Structure formats: structure tokens, C-alpha cells
Amino acid sequence: MQYSEPIKKLIANFSAMPGLGDKTAERLVFNLLKKNNKNTFIEFANALITVGKQIRHCKICNNYSEKPLCQICENMRRDKTKICVVAEAQDIICLEKTSVYHGLYHVLGGLIEPISNITPDKLNIKSLIERLNDKQIREIIFGLNPTIEGESTIIYIKKMIGQKFKNIKLTRLSRGLPMGADIEYADEITLSNAINNRSQL
Structure with a gap:
């Protein structure tokens, strides 16, 4: 039919x-x-x-927003010394539900995946590096999926940051997240523990 x-x-x-x-x-x-x-x-x-x-992209963090700045970036009560780097905007929602993290975010728009033709220049990495010129930033937290693509992206960005911003602390969510897992599907307790027990790179 x-x-x-x-x-x-x-x-x-x-x-x-x-x-x-x-x-x-x-x-x-x-x-x-x-x-x-x-x-x-x-x-x-x-x-x-x-x-x-x-709906548009926030001009600072690339989150989705109705205005030029998203609610998180324009919130003066957020901790401006920390940026949590995530792959997609929906990851922010998951982390916000924990009520544990109160810093800023940066949405990459994906992960480095050469086999799918997703190279660093196609992600929001350059704008992340530019944000680090703000002297307030003291820590970058990698909130990326514990996958091969996530690890490759962390290694690349770590190298980029290390070339110019040696005083910025680099951390990642703890290994409470199993290898290959998606942050989007992790429960709030697991994510809370992953944030609180983050390890330095």
C-alpha cells in the first residue's frame, strides 16, 4: 500500500x-x-x-537560546571561573539537573570523528580557546562522553590549551561513567559523583 x-x-x-x-x-x-x-x-x-x-546559538557558549545570550551565560550568579566543555546542548540539561555544578558551559557541537569527516575545524573549539583570554577562567572541565571520540577530542583541546594557557587547570568527569556511555543517558546520582570526583588531567 x-x-x-x-x-x-x-x-x-x-x-x-x-x-x-x-x-x-x-x-x-x-x-x-x-x-x-x-x-x-x-x-x-x-x-x-x-x-x-x-531559537539561535548563544554567542558565547553555543547553547540554544531565544536571545543573543543564553540564561546561563547572562546569569551573574554563575561561577565565572569554570567552564564545562560538552559535546551537545542536551548534555547541559543533564548536568544542570544534578544541581551540583554552577559554572559556565561551552558546547562543541560534536566530537572529533575523522571517519565521519568531523574534524576539529568543524567544532566550536576555536571559540573555546578565545574564551580563555578572560583572566577569570581558572578551570576547564571536560564533560565529554567516555568514548574513543571523546578521548580524542580531550587530547586535542588539551594540547591547544597547553600551548598558551599553562595556568588553567584541566579536569574531567570521574570514571563513574562507564566507557562508551552517553552523558545524556546517565542518571543524576552518577553525574553528581562524576562532577564532584573529577580528576585532573
Whole structure:
């Protein structure tokens, strides 16, 4: 059976998202159709349009924001001496839920992965190094996934920082996170321990 063109387009758009295959995309679309409520589609479409028009990257840390600066960067009560480097913006949400870390963040937008053509110049590494000219910064915490790609990214950035900023302390989340794990899926207790017991590089 062939789906009608509007349904095919909606399935194609869902399945184009990372982590969503054709079957999952079909399930999502038919769950929407099953509700048989036009308002559901209108609200969903409006939410997508609003996000597309209003959400941008914070000009300091590359987090998502409605304004030029995200809520964390413009919060004067944050600890301005620390920057936690994360791969993706959703990692910030996970770390914030612990209520343990109160410093700043920097979103790389991925990890170094040459096999997928993700090289250092395609990540927000240059802007991180530029931020270190702020004399307030005393510690960089690597909150990256304990994977080969995460380790490669840490090694590269550590070398870049070490060439110019020798007085900045470099630390990483403790090994409470198992090798190959994603920060996004770690529970709050594990992440809290990983932050509190971070080790120096």
C-alpha cells in the first residue's frame, strides 16, 4: 500500500532525524493521525515554526537560546571561573539537573570523528580557546562522553590549551561513567559523583 503524498512527506521528515528510522517515523505519524484532531497538528506545526524562527546559538557558549545570550551565560550568579566543555546542548540539561555544578558551559557541537569527516575545524573549539583570554577562567572541565571520540577530542583541546594557557587547570568527569556511555543517558546520582570526583588531567 502506498501512503498519500502528505503522509509520505511527514514520515520522510521524521525519519531524517538522527536516531529515528522509517518504522519509528511511521509510528509517530500514525499516532498523530490516530488522535484525529486537527488542533494537534496545528499546535505541533506552530511549535516547529516557533523553534525554527526564534531559537539561535548563544554567542558565547553555543547553547540554544531565544536571545543573543543564553540564561546561563547572562546569569551573574554563575561561577565565572569554570567552564564545562560538552559535546551537545542536551548534555547541559543533564548536568544542570544534578544541581551540583554552577559554572559556565561551552558546547562543541560534536566530537572529533575523522571517519565521519568531523574534524576539529568543524567544532566550536576555536571559540573555546578565545574564551580563555578572560583572566577569570581558572578551570576547564571536560564533560565529554567516555568514548574513543571523546578521548580524542580531550587530547586535542588539551594540547591547544597547553600551548598558551599553562595556568588553567584541566579536569574531567570521574570514571563513574562507564566507557562508551552517553552523558545524556546517565542518571543524576552518577553525574553528581562524576562532577564532584573529577580528576585532573
